[in-house]
Structure formats: structure tokens, C-alpha cells
């Protein structure tokens with residue numbers, strides 16, 4: 044087994060290679076505005092570091108969010124197209140699950156929350172690092188304060204809102220290494236992973252910009 | 262012919278997911294998935310809806326194009342993609358797909374300009390572009406007059422709209438007349454049964470001191486809307502066919518007049534017309550008449566090649582390969598306001614060094 048994992052659902056552009064036992068190489072850069080530029084060079088770097096070629100990969104693992112849409116799609120489109128070109132399966136993993144897996148919280152329940160912008164968080168609760176209790180959701184921190192009261196929390200969404208998440212701590216962003224390790228574990232156990240379809244959680248803003256077609260520079 | 266470059270092109274600058282395959286100037290496949298129906302009820306393209314649709318449609322559309330062309334991905338000589346201009350989020354989906362595809366197949370990547378692609382597509386219809394060529398691009402997003410002496414490296418803007426795009430005016434007037442979206446085809450249809458001289462609508466920017474090659478359709482749009490409102494306010498029936506014909510005449514009169522003048526002023530004897538509005542029947546007829554009178558050869562691709570598609574991107578990509586233009590780097594990003602003068606986005610020399618070892622041989 045050789046998995047290439049990538050995630051662009053948080054400000055991190057993160058890539059890892061996993062051979063079923065261990066992470067062979069990984070790269071994580073935090074830059075919320077440059078997912079499109081950074082992802083392919085990161086894949087290239089991780090492969091170069093491990094001395095492997097892309098055609099040795101037996102499967103792609105991709106974080107399906109939830110996360111800000113424009114960045115999220117960079118990872119999903121890249122994963123989908125790798126799958127097509129290489130003829131290998133593409134597995135989805137909920138990005139929040141990757142964060143839960145990477146947390147060092149032994150016993151839950153606990154919360155994973157990422158920044159959903161617009162003063163909201165993407166969040167879910169976990170019984171332990173491998174077991175999600177609730178479906179991923181998007182809410183204002185104040186609106187879920189009662190439900191998460193007293194629970195430990197990880198992720199940038201928790202760190203951003205200390206009033207709601209007073210005991211928030213690292214990890215801040217997801218790592219592809221954690222995503223890959225979780226996927227490898229589940230695949231080895233014969234668990235089906237979800238299709239690589241994005242978890243948007245919000246309907247699209249149905250706003251037609253003034254010059255709604257392509258803006259032609261003069 | 263087999264030694265001509267085989268290139269796959271990806272276009273996602275607006276609401277069409279286009280994947281085309283060409284060999285040199287020969288069209289092999291032109292696969293399109295459109296999200297236009299999802300936008301209709303909003304009266305215009307919703308960027309987030311378009312981006313979501315591109316992600317869903319991309320892989321099936323690439324598959325369809327390869328089957329249609331009867332070629333194998335490994336035989337491609339390059340992957341081209343629209344790097345801009347266009348809707349930022351939509352462009353990024355196509356750029357991400359093109360980068361991953363080129364990287365996984367070990368092929369060079371060419372990020373190209375959407376407007377230059379609109380011009381270059383005519384090579385698939387009428388053979389090599391004459392140099393220089395004057396191009397009039399008119400659609401819901403573009404109204405530009407461009408002069409190109411080499412489509413891979415030199416496109417000069419002569420004029421552009423200073424407010425709305427021509428196609429946008431068609432959409433707006435169709436909406437005011439309750440004819441639906443998109444407006445172009447339906448206005449064209451009604452106009453055929455109307456009198457183009459019935460109402461004297463204004464011709465924007467045609468005064469002696471106005472910019473010779475720039476366009477303005479905002480005033481026309483307002484004038485037509487006011488005229489319709491006045492009729493309705495007076496309780497009179499709106500003569501839809503005459504309004505459509507007179508409005509359309511005002512648009513195509515200005516477009517063709519300025520394009521022909523630019524050709525004469527620059528001593529260019531070829532005019533190509535592209536973009537969705539090029540499908541307009543009255544524009545084609547009037548352009549033909551005026552070009553003939555001025556001794557200019559008119560080239561207009563078939564309507565399916567005039568609207569946004571992947572074949573036009575592949576056509577420009579193939580020309581980039583044929584002329585030895587440098588490929589883009591793996592850092593290529595989408596540029597929603599890529600200037601028309603940047604026909605492609607070449608990579609910096611230092612970027613490719615790490616890549617070779619990891620690619621398919």
C-alpha cells in the first residue's frame with residue numbers, strides 16, 4: 044500500500060505519503076490564500092524526498108472538508124484528477140476526523156472545530172480520536188456554547204473563540220500525515236471510506252455579481 | 262499530420278466545463294458540461310454554483326473528450342488550461358485539474374489566456390490564423406477589439422467596453438421583455454420578425470470625439486428599458502419584436518462599424534469574430550456586408566466554437582507547443598484579471614528542476 048494524502052480544507056496545504064505502516068514523507072504549509080499555487084509543488088517535493096514516483100501510488104486520500112470552498116476544491120480536484128490519470132481509487136476522509144485523530148486526547152468526549160469564516164465554525168464531537176459522535180456542522184460559536192460546555196477542544200476554530208472553547212489547544216490545522224494514517228488504518232480494517240465529495244454544509248450564496256460574466260480587463 | 266502536437270485543453274472560466282482535444286489545427290473532441298440551467302433562475306451566473314458544477318463535471322468531461330477523440334492520455338503532447346481572465350473560483354478548479362493531470366501524465370502544462378483562446382479557435386475552422394488578425398470578441402463577458410500578429414505572444418487591445426458587455430445587454434433586455442435567460446438567442450429569434458428601424462435607439466460612443474474603438478452598452482440598455490417602461494406605464498402593448506430588432510440593430514451596428522474601422526485604420530485585411538454573441542444572425546449578416554464593402558475577409562467559427570469551450574484552449578495550447586513557447590510551472594495559479602496582453606503564463610526557469618525524476622517516463 045502506498046497512499047498519497049492531501050488536504051486543503053483548512054489554511055494548511057498538507058501532503059503526505061504513507062506506506063500502510065508509516066508516514067514516509069510529508070509537507071505542511073500554512074497559507075490560506077495560496078492553496079492552488081502550493082499544492083502541486085508540495086506533492087512534487089514529498090515524492091522527491093521519498094525517492095518515489097507518482098505512479099507507485101496505490102491510492103489517493105483527500106480531506107473532504109468541511110472547509111472554505113475555494114481552497115477545499117483545490118485538494119478535491121487534484122485528488123480526483125490524480126485518480127483518473129493513475130487509475131487508482133480516491134478515498135475521502137472528513138477533515139475534522141483527521142484533526143481528531145491527530146489530537147492527543149485519550150478520552151472524550153471532545154470537540155474538533157475549524158474556522159468557517161463569517162464568525163462561524165465547522166465542528167463535530169468525538170468519543171475518542173477515532174470515533175465521531177455527531178455529523179459535521181457549521182454554527183456560530185455562541186449558538187453551540189451549551190452543547191460544548193466543559194469539553195476539551197482542538198482546531199483553529201476552537202482556538203479562535205476562547206469564550207466558547209476555554210480549553211482549546213493544538214493541533215490547529217489538519218495534517219495529511221494524520222489523514223493518511225487514519226485512512227490506512229481504516230482501509231486495513233476493511234472499512235469503506237466515503238467518496239471524495241466535498242462537505243460544503245452551506246448552500247451557495249445565490250448572489251449574481253454586477254458584472255456576472257467574465258470581467259474583461261481593458 | 263501525426264507530428265502535429267496533440268493537446269488537451271480545459272476551460273472553466275465561467276459556467277461551462279469544457280474539455281477539448283486537438284491535433285495541431287484539427288479538432289478531435291469538444292466535450293462540454295454546462296451549469297447554465299442552474300443559473301437561469303438567478304438571471305445570471307452565480308460563481309459558487311459554477312465552481313461546484315466544475316468540480317463535479319471535470320473528470321467525466323475529460324473521459325468523454327478522450328473517448329470522442331479516440332486518443333489515449335499518454336499520447337498527449339501537452340495539457341492547456343485557461344489561467345484567466347474569468348471567475349476566480351471557477352478558474353481555480355480547472356487549473357487544479359490541469360496541473361494534476363499534466364503532472365501525473367508527465368506532460369508539459371500551458372496556462373493560457375481565455376481571450377487569446379477565443380481568437381485561436383478559428384484555426385480549427387478556417388486553418389492557420391492570418392497574421393495580423395483583427396478580432397472582435399463579444400459575449401456576456403467580453404466586448405473587445407484585439408489585434409494579434411502572433412496569437413502565442415502578441416495580442417494588442419485596440420478597444421473594449423467601458424461599461425457592460427454586449428451579451429450582458431442582451432440578457433438585460435430579454436429580462437425586461439420577460440423572454441428568459443440567456444437573452445442572446447431569444448432576442449435574435451424575435452428580432453427576425455421585427456423592424457430594426459422601428460425605434461431609433463442610441464449608438465453609444467459613436468460621436469466624433471469618442472474613443473474610436475471602445476464600446477458602451479449601458480446607455481443603450483437604459484434607453485431600451487425606459488422605452489419599454491413608458492409603453493407599459495401608458496397602458497400600451499409593447500411591440501416585443503420591433504423592440505428586439507431595433508435594440509439588436511443598435512448593438513451590431515456599433516460593433517461592426519468599429520471593427521471594420523479598426524481594420525481599415527490598421528491596414529488589416531482579416532477580421533475574426535468570436536464569443537457567444539458571434540452566434541447572432543444579424544451580427545453575422547451585417548459584418549459580412551460591411552467587410553465585403555471594405556475588402557476585408559471575415560472569419561467566424563461555427564457557433565459551438567464561439568461560446569466558451571475546451572477546444573479553443575487546446576487550439577492555443579497546440580500553437581504554444583508548435584511554436585516552442587515555454588511551459589507553465591507547477592506553481593501556476595488562476596488569475597481572474599489576467600491581462601489580454603499575457604497570452605500565456607510561462608514558468609520561471611528555476612521551477613522545473615525538482616520535477617523530472619518523479620514523472621512518468
Ligand SMILES: [Zn+2]
Nearest residue numbers: 375379400569
Ligand atoms: Zn469567453
